[in-house]
Amino acid sequence: MKILVTGGTGYIGSHTVVELQQSGYEVVIADNLCNSNAGVLDGIARITGVRPAFEELDLTEGEKVRELFARHRDIGAVIHFAALKAVGESVQKPLEYYRNNLNSLMNVLASMRECGVKHLVFSSSCTVYGQADVLPVTEQTPRKPAESPYGNTKTMCEDILRDVAKVEQGMNLLALRYFNPIGAHPSACIGELPNGVPNNLIPYLTQTVAGIREQLSVFGDDYHTPDGSAIRDYIDVVDLARAHVVAIRRLMEGKNKANYEYFNIGTGNGLSVLELIRAFERATGEKVNYKIVGRRAGDIEQVWADTTLANRELGWKAEVPIEETLANAWKWQKHLME
Numbered sequence: 001m002k003i004l005v006t007g008g009t010g011y012i013g014s015h016t017v018v019e020l021q022q023s024g025y026e027v028v029i030a031d032n033l034c035n036s037n038a039g040v041l042d043g044i045a046r047i048t049g050v051r052p053a054f055e056e057l058d059l060t061e062g063e064k065v066r067e068l069f070a071r072h073r074d075i076g077a078v079i080h081f082a083a084l085k086a087v088g089e090s091v092q093k094p095l096e097y098y099r100n101n102l103n104s105l106m107n108v109l110a111s112m113r114e115c116g117v118k119h120l121v122f123s124s125s126c127t128v129y130g131q132a133d134v135l136p137v138t139e140q141t142p143r144k145p146a147e148s149p150y151g152n153t154k155t156m157c158e159d160i161l162r163d164v165a166k167v168e169q170g171m172n173l174l175a176l177r178y179f180n181p182i183g184a185h186p187s188a189c190i191g192e193l194p195n196g197v198p199n200n201l202i203p204y205l206t207q208t209v210a211g212i213r214e215q216l217s218v219f220g221d222d223y224h225t226p227d228g229s230a231i232r233d234y235i236d237v238v239d240l241a242r243a244h245v246v247a248i249r250r251l252m253e254g255k256n257k258a259n260y261e262y263f264n265i266g267t268g269n270g271l272s273v274l275e276l277i278r279a280f281e282r283a284t285g286e287k288v289n290y291k292i293v294g295r296r297a298g299d300i301e302q303v304w305a306d307t308t309l310a311n312r313e314l315g316w317k318a319e320v321p322i323e324e325t326l327a328n329a330w331k332w333q334k335h336l337m338e
């Protein structure tokens with residue numbers, strides 16, 4: 001069975017391609033390489049022994065997407081990762097974000113309908129919850145108005161899936177709401193590719209320890225949390241990748257309970273920024289040079305997932321201990337500098 005993985009040379013996509021191939025699926029990747037490079041295919045091949053088929057194309061071009069589906073008539077399901085994802089940049093370039101993220105999804109759905117491809121797994125985000133009133137967040141927790149155009153594209157894409165599922169009864173659409181994906185494959189053959197100065201905590205932290213950045217800024221120690229720093233649910237990228245394999249299997253085996261479903265994908269544990277720094281130091285024996293600074297605009301105070309639904313319905317659970325995840329993130333950083 002062939003799976004189309006859009007954005008498959010990206011961070012989460014590449015780890016998912018590895019898990020899919022290791023579970024016996026054939027993969028074709030479609031990516032325009034706007035935030036990744038074709039060298040990732042070598043990394044995937046080193047781990048799995050199989051180089052996935054690769055189609056370089058921009059998914060906002062509907063005709064190109066149609067031709068892609070025509071070239072691969074045996075696509076049985078799609079995992080749609082392709083999107084622009086930088087929150088701050090989306091505030092500066094809202095049109096680019098709406099155009100890229102919405103058109104890509106709509107083109108993929110239109111071609112699926114034309115070609116009779118039934119199953120799709122979509123990358124959503126805990127960003128749709130904003131600062132929830134009650135923690136942990138369940139799938140029933142109300143979504144809040146998005147803080148950024150990027151976040152809004154996730155809410156809007158979820159709405160598109162819900163509306164399409166209502167009329168396309170033969171289609172099965174499933175959104176995974178990721179919490180904070182971190183880490184890298186334990187082989188250090190693939191991982192997150194830094195693009196300029198990182199905004200996210202872990203790449204900034206590992207680059208600081210590597211001497212590329214002078215000091216990590218911890219954004220705020222005056223939150224209403226036990227140590228004052230903000231809390232997130234950090235999910236290992238290989239655990240996250242595995243969630244896609246079980247989601248695909250659920251759809252292909254017809255085990256879904258509705259033709260649009262959504263699941264939280266996190267560990268179920270909240271960790272503060274300061275706790276994460278300590279865990280990194282324990283895991284690697286390295287010292288993190290950091291200072292406390294003011295809060296970052298737009299940050300929420302705390303969020304972590306209730307993963308009961310994914311545990312029960314998908315039979316999936318996060319397994320990698322945080323120290324192992326952080327050790328893999330460090331191993332990947334060192335690999336990037338070789």
Ligand code: NAD
Nearest residue numbers: 007010011012031032033034035036058059082083123125
């Ligand atoms: P990434 O940037 O590493 O991967 C996305 C890939 O999509 C890149 O390889 C990029 O080149 C490709 N792409 C983007 N627009 C495209 C287009 N129009 N046509 C073809 N390819 C295109 O990002 P990631 O961290 O792997 O994220 C994957 C998905 O997960 C995204 O949808 C993202 O919004 C979502 N997500 C990510 C996080 C996170 O923290 N990393 C959290 C929640 C949700």
Ligand code: WQD
Nearest residue numbers: 087125127180199200201204217218219230232273296299
């Ligand atoms: C984590 C924590 C920061 C950098 C973002 C998106 C979200 C989702 C995941 C896609 C926060 C603190 C960070 C630094 C710090 N992506 N921090 N110093 O903001 O939780 O989520 O990625 O859907 O939509 O918003 O992730 O890694 O940027 O921050 O203290 O240099 O680390 O304040 O508490 P975030 P992050």
